[in-house]
Amino acid sequence: MSNFFDKEPQSCHGCACMSSLFCLLNPDELTLVDANKINVNFKAGETIKKQGTYMSHVLSVNSGLAKLYLEGIEGRSAILRIVKPTSFIGGPGIYFDQRHHFTITALLDTSVCFIDLQVFKDILKGNQAFAEEFLKDFSRHVLTVYNRLIYLTQKQMPGRMADAILYLHDEIFNQAIFPMIISRSDLADLSAMSKESAVKILRDFQKENLLRISDHELEILDEEALRKISHIG
Template identity: 45%
Template sequence: MAKFTRTDNCKNCVDCNKKIPLFQLLSQSELTDLNTSRFEVKFKAGETIFKQGTSATHLLIITSGLAKFYVEGVQERQLIIRIVKPWEVVGQASLYFDNRHHYSVAALVDCTACFIEIESFKKMIRQNSAFAEEFITQCTQKGVFSYEKMVSLSQKQMHGRIADGILYLSKKIYESNQFSLHLSRQDIADLTGMSKDSAIRILKEFHHEGIIELDGRNLNVLNTDQLERISETG
């Protein structure tokens, strides 16, 4: 069950100023104002943080742990858009549209999340042009990532999509060739747009071909060049 709390990990927005480049553009008084409209919640692995279709009143910053950002489609199937790491701002799509979440966010591991009131965040955008410009830049980067993902899902074969998924996890999320997966096999399937059985089969093929080493949740990328070739050829 989610718990409201204030921890040493997230005492106030002034502390976050040291960890989030976006917040470094705010003045001391602006950070103090932002701090009055925020709260912190702890989530257990598997718990829902945002639910698609619900009213959006706050932006989210994961301060510890990992979460999956996904959309719920036909017949309750999920498509994981990306993995959310600490200090990423989530919820921008709800700022100036219809004040609803068009995606869900769920904890992959035990997480701590800071919620910032949308109206307070919009106030910072209106009064601080440097903050607004950096925020727009970050939104644009996420948009470009989504375009690239659409190309992968719509134009690549399953082997290319699995290769893309492994490279994404290795380079962007865990930043290592060897890591312990916090995603289930179903999550990997949802990340790469295929059935669970297909994802498991291709992972086993990569393992037997010496491209990766897979032992339970432990994954080791043995041949990055080969993965990149598979990604490029689709």
């Protein structure tokens, strides 16, 4: 899809891919970011950041799609969020131990800007509105994790899968039909079950005409029923 000519101007000034957080920077701060960022393109499937590594930069996703997940026990994963453009990605390591506490993998070809962590922190110190918005973003993330903890531990499989699909609908794609770029294994990691169980639940949902998965797309046919299943648990 990308070729030699579609490269961006490479300047943060006027960058259309800038995540909303950075809109709060003044021109000087933006110049500083510009001078201390690296832009990298990842192919689908590639690892953007690996849990446990040193955090030298914070991230901003310009285009594409990625999954952000905790690496758990014996190779199992818990997906915390699907990252769509344009999103800022920091994490608890910024102020705790300068490590990444989750792994990020590209689901599609994905363009990411890496912004020097020290520069980012310096700007945070000097720009109150920026700092507040950063904290708001982080807090919102924490709330989604609270929510995930509840629904993953207190609902059973159909409710969890319904929540995963409604999450994709409400937060990522915002339409009843969306491309099925998330594998059954990913859906299992989003809803804390084995991939075989995920397949079976999805089959049941299709039998009951709640949704359709074919031609690389997922269509929600009965949103109300899905919400009901989510609600019942």
